[in-house]
Amino acid sequence: MANKASSRLEWRINVPGGTSKVLEPESGAVGKIWVGLKGCMGIIVWKVWRVLENAWHIGVADPRKVIHCIKVGLALSIVSLFYYMRPLYDDFGGNAMWAVMTVVVVFEYTVGATFYKCINRVIATFLAGALGVGIHLVAEQSGDQLKPIILGISVFLFASAATFSRFIPSVKARFDYGAMIFILTFSLVSVSGYRVVELFELAHMRLSTIAIGTSLCILVTMLFCPVWAGCELHHLIHQNMEKLADSLDGCVTEYFKENGSEEDLKKKMQGYKCVLNSKAAEESMANFARWEPTHGRFNFRHPWKQYLKIGASLRNCAYCIETLNSCISSEIQAPPCLRKHFSNKCMKASSYSINVLKELAITIMKMKKSSNIDIKVAEMNFAVEELVDALKSLPTTHFIATTTGEESTKAKAEGVEGSEHPSPIIKVLPLVKVVSLMLEIATRIGGVVNAVKELARLAEFKAAKDGKPKQNQPTDKLVSDH
Amino acid sequence: MANKASSRLEWRINVPGGTSKVLEPESGAVGKIWVGLKGCMGIIVWKVWRVLENAWHIGVADPRKVIHCIKVGLALSIVSLFYYMRPLYDDFGGNAMWAVMTVVVVFEYTVGATFYKCINRVIATFLAGALGVGIHLVAEQSGDQLKPIILGISVFLFASAATFSRFIPSVKARFDYGAMIFILTFSLVSVSGYRVVELFELAHMRLSTIAIGTSLCILVTMLFCPVWAGCELHHLIHQNMEKLADSLDGCVTEYFKENGSEEDLKKKMQGYKCVLNSKAAEESMANFARWEPTHGRFNFRHPWKQYLKIGASLRNCAYCIETLNSCISSEIQAPPCLRKHFSNKCMKASSYSINVLKELAITIMKMKKSSNIDIKVAEMNFAVEELVDALKSLPTTHFIATTTGEESTKAKAEGVEGSEHPSPIIKVLPLVKVVSLMLEIATRIGGVVNAVKELARLAEFKAAKDGKPKQNQPTDKLVSDH
Numbered sequence: 001m002a003n004k005a006s007s008r009l010e011w012r013i014n015v016p017g018g019t020s021k022v023l024e025p026e027s028g029a030v031g032k033i034w035v036g037l038k039g040c041m042g043i044i045v046w047k048v049w050r051v052l053e054n055a056w057h058i059g060v061a062d063p064r065k066v067i068h069c070i071k072v073g074l075a076l077s078i079v080s081l082f083y084y085m086r087p088l089y090d091d092f093g094g095n096a097m098w099a100v101m102t103v104v105v106v107f108e109y110t111v112g113a114t115f116y117k118c119i120n121r122v123i124a125t126f127l128a129g130a131l132g133v134g135i136h137l138v139a140e141q142s143g144d145q146l147k148p149i150i151l152g153i154s155v156f157l158f159a160s161a162a163t164f165s166r167f168i169p170s171v172k173a174r175f176d177y178g179a180m181i182f183i184l185t186f187s188l189v190s191v192s193g194y195r196v197v198e199l200f201e202l203a204h205m206r207l208s209t210i211a212i213g214t215s216l217c218i219l220v221t222m223l224f225c226p227v228w229a230g231c232e233l234h235h236l237i238h239q240n241m242e243k244l245a246d247s248l249d250g251c252v253t254e255y256f257k258e259n260g261s262e263e264d265l266k267k268k269m270q271g272y273k274c275v276l277n278s279k280a281a282e283e284s285m286a287n288f289a290r291w292e293p294t295h296g297r298f299n300f301r302h303p304w305k306q307y308l309k310i311g312a313s314l315r316n317c318a319y320c321i322e323t324l325n326s327c328i329s330s331e332i333q334a335p336p337c338l339r340k341h342f343s344n345k346c347m348k349a350s351s352y353s354i355n356v357l358k359e360l361a362i363t364i365m366k367m368k369k370s371s372n373i374d375i376k377v378a379e380m381n382f383a384v385e386e387l388v389d390a391l392k393s394l395p396t397t398h399f400i401a402t403t404t405g406e407e408s409t410k411a412k413a414e415g416v417e418g419s420e421h422p423s424p425i426i427k428v429l430p431l432v433k434v435v436s437l438m439l440e441i442a443t444r445i446g447g448v449v450n451a452v453k454e455l456a457r458l459a460e461f462k463a464a465k466d467g468k469p470k471q472n473q474p475t476d477k478l479v480s481d482h
Numbered sequence: 483m484a485n486k487a488s489s490r491l492e493w494r495i496n497v498p499g500g501t502s503k504v505l506e507p508e509s510g511a512v513g514k515i516w517v518g519l520k521g522c523m524g525i526i527v528w529k530v531w532r533v534l535e536n537a538w539h540i541g542v543a544d545p546r547k548v549i550h551c552i553k554v555g556l557a558l559s560i561v562s563l564f565y566y567m568r569p570l571y572d573d574f575g576g577n578a579m580w581a582v583m584t585v586v587v588v589f590e591y592t593v594g595a596t597f598y599k600c601i602n603r604v605i606a607t608f609l610a611g612a613l614g615v616g617i618h619l620v621a622e623q624s625g626d627q628l629k630p631i632i633l634g635i636s637v638f639l640f641a642s643a644a645t646f647s648r649f650i651p652s653v654k655a656r657f658d659y660g661a662m663i664f665i666l667t668f669s670l671v672s673v674s675g676y677r678v679v680e681l682f683e684l685a686h687m688r689l690s691t692i693a694i695g696t697s698l699c700i701l702v703t704m705l706f707c708p709v710w711a712g713c714e715l716h717h718l719i720h721q722n723m724e725k726l727a728d729s730l731d732g733c734v735t736e737y738f739k740e741n742g743s744e745e746d747l748k749k750k751m752q753g754y755k756c757v758l759n760s761k762a763a764e765e766s767m768a769n770f771a772r773w774e775p776t777h778g779r780f781n782f783r784h785p786w787k788q789y790l791k792i793g794a795s796l797r798n799c800a801y802c803i804e805t806l807n808s809c810i811s812s813e814i815q816a817p818p819c820l821r822k823h824f825s826n827k828c829m830k831a832s833s834y835s836i837n838v839l840k841e842l843a844i845t846i847m848k849m850k851k852s853s854n855i856d857i858k859v860a861e862m863n864f865a866v867e868e869l870v871d872a873l874k875s876l877p878t879t880h881f882i883a884t885t886t887g888e889e890s891t892k893a894k895a896e897g898v899e900g901s902e903h904p905s906p907i908i909k910v911l912p913l914v915k916v917v918s919l920m921l922e923i924a925t926r927i928g929g930v931v932n933a934v935k936e937l938a939r940l941a942e943f944k945a946a947k948d949g950k951p952k953q954n955q956p957t958d959k960l961v962s963d964h
Contacts, residue, residue, distance in 0.1 A: 051650060058649050065649050073642035076669055077634050083673045084630050097670060104641075104666040148566050152559050159586075160555035167540050167547050168533060184586040187558055188579060191565045276801075280762040319804045326922060391911065429873065429918055436915045440808060 067225045068109050075220045079103045079213060095205040102213025107221065111295075112229030112288030114221045118214040119291065120178030125210055128182045129203045131158070132189030136199060151190045159183045173287050230289035230298045233282060237307050238364045240278060240314050241448075243271030245357035247321050248441065252350040255328050255434055256343040269325060275318040282311045297367055303458035310364075310455060313447040320444060324437045327430055338431055345383075345390045349438050352380040353445050360452045368464040369456050377449055384442045391435060547591075549707045554589050557702045561585045561695060577687040584695025589703065593777075594711030594770030596703045600696040601773065602660030607692055610664045611685045613640070614671030618681060633672045641665045655769050711770035712780045718767065719789050720846045722760060722796050723930075725753030727839035729803050730923065734832040737810050737916055738825040751807060757800040764793045779849055785940035792846075792937060795929040802926060806919045809912055820913055827865075827872045831920050834862040835927055842934045850946040851938050859931055866924045873917060 059066045082096050106117040139150040162179045165171045171179065189203065250269035286304045294300050356376045363370045455461075541548045564578050588599045621632040644661045647653045653661065671685065732751035768786040776782050838858045845852045937943075 051652070054652075055646065055650055059646070066646065069642040069645040072645040072665075073638035076641045076665070077638045080634060080637055080669065080673050084634075097674065100669050100673060101666060104662065104669060152562060152566075155562055156555035156559045159558045160551040163551040163554040164537065164541070164548065168537055170533070170536070180586065183554075183558070184583060187562065187582050187586060191562050191582060192579065277761065279759065319801045322801045323805045323919075323922065429914065432911065432914055433918045436911055437805075440805065 064225060064227055065109075068227065071220050071224050072107050074224070075103050075107055075216055076100070078220075079216055082212070095202075095209050098206055098209040099213040099216075102210050103217055106214060107217045110227050110229035110232060110285075110288055111221050112285075112290070112292040114217055115291040115293075116174075116288055117177050118218055120175060121181050122207075122210060122214055124175075124178040124181035125185045125207060128185035129189055129207065132186050133199055133203060135190060155187055155190055158186050162186075226295070228289075228292055228295050228298070229285045230292050230302060230304065231296065233285035233289055233304065233307050234298075234364065236278060236282060236285065237310055237314070238361050240275045240311070241357055241361040241364065243274055244314055244317055244321065245354045245361070247272040247318075247325075248350055248357070249354050251321060251324050251328060252346060252434075252438075256339065256347060272318040272321040272325070275314050276322065278311065279315065282308055299459075303455060306451070306455040306458055310448065310451040313444065313451045316447060317441055317444045320437055320441045324434065324441070327434050327437065335428075338428055342387075342390065342431055342435060345387045346435060346438055349380070349383040349387045349442065352376070352383040353438075353442050356380050356445055356449065360448060363452055363456065363461070366464070367459070367461050369461045371464045373449065373453075377446070380442055380445070384439060387435060387438065391432070546707060546709055550591050550709065553702050553706055556706070557585050557589055557698055558582070560702075561698055564694070577684075577691050580688055580691040581695040581698075584692050585699055588696060589699050592709045592711035592714060592767075592770055593703050594767075594772070594774040596699055597773040597775075598656075598770055599659050600700055602657060603663050604689075604692060604696055606657075606660040606663035607667045607689060610667035611671055611689065614668050615681055615685060617672060637669055637672055640668050644668075708777070710774055710777050710780070711767045712774050712784060712786065713778065715764060715767035715771055715786065715789050716780075716846065718760060718764060719792055719796070720843050722757045722793070723839055723843040723846065725756055726796055726799055726803065727836045727843070729754040729800075729807075730832055730839070731836050733803060733806050733810060734828060734916075734920075738821065738829060754800040754803040754807070757796050758804065760793065761797065764790055781941075785937060788933070788937040788940055792930065792933040795926065795933045798929060799923055799926045802919055802923045806916065806923070809916050809919065817910075820910055824869075824872065824913060824917060827869045828917060828920055831862070831865040831869045831924065834858070834865040835920075835924050838862050838927055838931065842930060845934055845938065845943070848946070849941070849943050851943045853946045855931065855935075859928070862924055862927070866921055869917060869920065873914075 079099050082099055102121065106114060106121060108114045108117060135151065135154045139147045139154075142150055162183045166176055166179045185206075189199070192202070246268045247270070250265050250271075254265060254269060286308050289298075289302070289304045292298070292300075356373070359370050359373050359376050363373065561581050564581055584603065588596060588603060590596045590599060617633070617636045621629045621636075624632060644665045648658055648661045667688075671681070674681075674684070728750045729752070732747050732753075736747055736751060768790050771780075771784070771786045774780070774782070838855070841852050841855050841858050845855065
């Protein structure tokens with residue numbers, strides 16, 4: 001029996017980096033529990049190890065996150081000093097707690113988010129405090145009987161109204177945190193006012209401690225390695241553009257190449273997925289960016305909303321690339337001769353499209369109007385036209401011209417020239433799909449070009465040094481015509 | 483001069499629902515200021531009016547949001563009673579503030595979110611409090627000189643570590659709020675411990691007031707019209723499925739119909755955009771749903787993660803429909819005769835695909851295994867096969883058979899049968915694109931079918947009453963084969 005159990009119970013724990021261990025069970029119930037406990041411990045140790053490993057990778061991938069943590073620790077340690085210094089403590093008393101609390105809840109990763117919370121917190125506290133004191137004065141005039149009723153009703157009404165305001169999108173985007181702080185402060189003031197006579201002093205204390213906390217946060221977040229939401233958004237859009245170009249390159253190369261696919265090509269192809277999933281990140285960054293003061297190359301009134309439009313047009317391209325990607329894995333493939341025929345044209349069109357995307361990425365990165373974007377767009381359109389021409393002349397001249405000997409006979413047998421055999425449409429379907437998606441992608445890249453031009457206009461990008469930007473060329477129209 | 487100014491300054495304010503007013507300026511600087519002020523006031527009134535109108539629409543569209551606001555007001559009013567009742571106040575003193583604060587920050591729209599915050603807050607407060615008291619005891623043993631240093635360093639270390647943990651995705655998804663409360667409580671305890679001797683009593687007070695606040699929140703959120711995150715997610719997925727079906731229907735109808743498009747058809751076609759944009763909402767709801775206790779038809783361990791997979795497969799379809807949608811607005815269109823030829827086949831394939839989507843939507847809504855999903859999938863596959871066959875025989879038999887008289891001559895002149903004229907490929911390109919997208923959409927619907935079947939297995943859906951579900955039919959394979 002014990003033998004049977006021992007053969008059944010065999011715990012194998014794989015500790016990453018360690019060796020695989022086989023835990024031999026001891027006989028009896030105690031032994032089983034011991035083995036079970038050891039197993040549980042092993043799993044817990046393994047999970048903690050996994051989390052730590054994960055944390056290490058996150059820290060290595062973006063050291064600014066580690067710096068952020070040090071900044072939070074620093075800000076908290078500084079604000080704790082207020083407690084330890086007796087003269088300051090005697091001034092503020094228990095209210096110094098609010099400074100600590102402010103630092104904890106207000107300190108965010110980006111400068112913009114910290115500003116958003118600080119400004120919301122200060123204004124909401126001030127407004128709610130003033131309103132609370134006002135209602136308290138009114139309630140005091142009404143006598144002891146009515147006072148709690150008036151206060152209760154006012155808390156109910158204002159809390160409900162402020163809560164509802166958080167559902168309105170425009171309020172939610174800018175003042176969500178402020179609405180919460182408003183409810184909090186208003187409730188606390190009107191409730192505690194029932195007891196505390198020195199309401200004005202309390203309000204003054206709270207406001208000054210919050211001011212200390214917020215100004216400390218703003219100082220620490222701006223002075224030590226600041227992370228600007230605007231810069232992050234700027235880089236995200238720039239990176240997404242490059243990823244999109246790489247994906248397009250990867251997909252077309254993968255489709256037309258003759259050997260098996262490589263690992264890094266496949267990885268490159270997946271870049272468009274980041275573009276598909278970055279909507280939420282872009283929106284929150286754009287929301288925070290507009291709270292940020294002038295920094296580096298960005299003004300206070302930098303057109304952050306236009307970045308969202310560029311992001312949307314990039315996602316528009318990414319949808320097409322997603323469909324293109326699925327064509328690659330399709331099982332029915334066009335005859336090799338046909339693929340060869342289109343290979344050059346398609347590669348050319350895609351490489352010119354990629355050139356446009358990369359040029360746009362450089363425009364955004366350098367924040368300078370590109371001197372040759374219009375030329376590149378014209379090149380792309382020309383390559384697209386060639387592709388369309390190739391499609392037009394497909395079953396007649398070109399195809400026969402390029403196919404020779406065996407291939408030509410095979411093609412003829414397959415009904416390329418309209419014989420009684422199964423039509424070429426189904427044979428060329430995946431290829432036609434790829435080509436038509438290439439055309440569509442070029443059209444959508446036109447949308448990205450327009451969005452970036454609009455950004456350049458709104459943000460008043462300067463012209464690049466190597467030449468003047470040529471605007472209003474007919475090439476713009478060509479792009480949107482397709 | 484005054485005349486000139488009056489002709490320049492003419493403020494026209496459009497109040498929605500009101501009449502358009504022309505404000506006549508008065509002469510002189512005072513007049514200008516007055517006019518300016520009136521203009522500003524007008525703009526402010528108009529903006530406030532817009533916000534109110536917006537709020538009204540939000541309230542009418544989803545009355546549960548209004549109920550949520552009333553619930554917040556109610557919870558706050560109840561917790562305020564603790565202040566007004568003298569015996570309770572004498573017990574808790576100033577600490578009753580924590581109960582109010584807890585209600586304000588913890589009360590969320592869905593039950594799941596409220597549970598998430600409550601549980602995080604209670605556990606984090608307990609852990610941080612215990613740790614804070616422990617470190618405080620250690621510091622006390624080390625003498626007055628070392629004490630602030632030990633406390634300061636511990637605040638720095640624990641705050642940094644907890645802040646970093648918020649960057650780890652698995653921690654962020656479940657314990658983000660808890661990490662913040664941990665930092666808050668730990669800082670407050672270790673800092674205030676420097677002054678307050680009765681640390682244990684303080685900790686006890688804080689814990690009990692937080693317990694009062696959280697239990698009140700949980701009671702109010704669960705007893706009065708609860709909004710379950712799980713139900714919301716369930717409905718969102720169901721709705722998105724229906725929207726996708728409608729979009730597909732709208733796109734195909736719009737493409738093949740002969741008259742101009744109607745307004746409501748266009749609106750219907752845009753449904754896929756909701757599917758594209760609902761990733762963030764789905765993820766947050768799934769995060770909150772797993773904190774919810776058993777409710778209605780959902781267990782505590784309902785497979786919410788599977789809903790995310792269904793959502794992803796729906797988005798997969800939506801990408802294709804997005805591309806399909808762009809085909810409709812394409813300027814180059816296939817010859818009418820060809821479109822007519824494919825119209826029936828395509829409409830059939832799309833209507834069967836829509837049937838499958840609608841059946842899946844019903845499966846999800848009723849939470850019962852569908853008895854005829856396999857039949858519907860088989861029908862869809864059959865229609866898709868027919869479409870492929872139609873494509874195969876396009877330039878030879880079918881096309882000639884369906885084109886008559888003038889159309890046939892026209893088609894011949896256009897080189898459909900491989901004459902020297904421009905090839906048919908470019909002419910049929912948009913049509914071929916639509917057809918190939920239809921095929922791709924059918925494949926991706928197969929992915930949705932599999933995801934829903936997996937959900938039915940994991941959540942142990944019961945069989946529908948009108949028959950037994952037929953599993954493992956060859957139809958499944960057909961879907962994934964395309």
